[in-house]
Amino acid sequence: MKLLTKNLxxxxxxxxxxxxxxxxxxxxxxxxxxxxxNLCGLKNKTMAMIFQKPSTxxxxxxxxxxxxxxxxxxxxxxxxxxxxxxxxxxxxxKTLSVYVDVxxxxxxxxxxxxxxxxxxxxxxxxxxxxxFHPCQILADLMTIKEQKGDLNHIKIAWIGDxxxxxxxxxxxxxxxxxxxxxxxxxxxxxxxxxxKESRKYISIEIGDxxxxxxxxxxxxxxxxxxxxxxxxxxxxxxxxxxxxFRINSxxxxxxxxxxxxxxxxxAKRGYEVTNSVLDSTQSVxxxxxxxxxxxxxxxxxxxFDP
Ligand code: CP
Ligand code: NVA
Numbered sequence: 001m002k003l004l005t006k007n008l009x010x011x012x013x014x015x016x017x018x019x020x021x022x023x024x025x026x027x028x029x030x031x032x033x034x035x036x037x038n039l040c041g042l043k044n045k046t047m048a049m050i051f052q053k054p055s056t057x058x059x060x061x062x063x064x065x066x067x068x069x070x071x072x073x074x075x076x077x078x079x080x081x082x083x084x085x086x087x088x089x090x091x092x093x094k095t096l097s098v099y100v101d102v103x104x105x106x107x108x109x110x111x112x113x114x115x116x117x118x119x120x121x122x123x124x125x126x127x128x129x130x131x132f133h134p135c136q137i138l139a140d141l142m143t144i145k146e147q148k149g150d151l152n153h154i155k156i157a158w159i160g161d162x163x164x165x166x167x168x169x170x171x172x173x174x175x176x177x178x179x180x181x182x183x184x185x186x187x188x189x190x191x192x193x194x195x196k197e198s199r200k201y202i203s204i205e206i207g208d209x210x211x212x213x214x215x216x217x218x219x220x221x222x223x224x225x226x227x228x229x230x231x232x233x234x235x236x237x238x239x240x241x242x243x244x245f246r247i248n249s250x251x252x253x254x255x256x257x258x259x260x261x262x263x264x265x266x267a268k269r270g271y272e273v274t275n276s277v278l279d280s281t282q283s284v285x286x287x288x289x290x291x292x293x294x295x296x297x298x299x300x301x302x303x304f305d306p
Contacts, residue, residue: 025302026298041304042069044071048102050104050106052108057292062127066300071300089116094120103122107126107129110130125299136292139294141172142295151177151178157220158180161225162184162189174201181204182204186208217255224268225268226238242271246271246273247261247274249276
């Protein structure tokens with residue numbers, strides 16, 4: 001069962017095989033919940049969860065994952081730690097390493113989680129940085145596999161802001177050979193280095209016309225236009241993205257007939273997506289949210305199980 005040797009800071013660190021095995025394990029844990037009781041792979045293990053930003057799904061799913069696997073999680077907001085009064089990330093990492101078995105952290109700059117990992121002797125999991133959200137994409141790929149049955153020969157369209165979730169999705173797709181199209185406003189294009197690297201493995205069409213980019217998509221995805229770290233650009237972003245990049249029912253009709261809709265949540269209902277799409281039969285957002293729990297368990301087991 002053990003797949004990963006240490007950290008998960010970005011999907012790009014996983015091999016295709018590791019990614020596929022994680023998805024399979026997540027699906028198995030969902031299908032056979034009693035497996036978790038027998039596995040107890042994390043008995044007496046403790047995870048420190050550091051949140052420099054708010055979280056609903058990541059926090060609850062990791063805490064429950066530890067509990068259901070026989071371990072324990074300690075939730076630490078920035079204010080709970082001496083980090084808020086100036087203790088360095090390096091010293092925080094070294095201190096936590098002498099107490100806990102794994103650290104999960106949600107941070108601002110991606111280099112903060114790298115610093116944490118470089119100074120920790122226990123595994124570090126990225127629970128979202130400004131640049132990447134690998135755990136979200138593990139759950140999303142599991143959701144797509146569950147819904148479509150197969151990850152081959154599908155196309156994913158990303159419409160809207162090229163966020164941390166989008167960056168991780170591009171890497172995930174490049175590992176699995178899933179072609180993509182991305183529609184975002186001029187000036188908000190996807191990260192060029194990630195695109196260049198990923199285009200070695202998949203085709204990625206990029207444009208600023210959502211109707212063109214959604215054409216023939218089997219999966220349609222988006223995220224907020226105003227990520228937590230962009231909150232001070234709220235007004236300019238809303239003006240730039242709306243109304244053109246809002247996913248509504250008529251835009252969804254331009255995707256393939258059986259296309260599904262995913263959103264990592266939280267959604268700003270009526271902004272990046274309408275209620276008519278979020279609450280439609282094409283939307284799989286609640287399975288996607290549930291799958292966070294199954295994938296966190298798969299990830300934790302793959303770090304620890306002998
Ligand atoms: N999708 C996601 O990571 O949600 P939270 O911010 O609630 O953890
Ligand atoms: N892009 C969003 C994702 C939230 C889960 C953010 O960083 O705020």
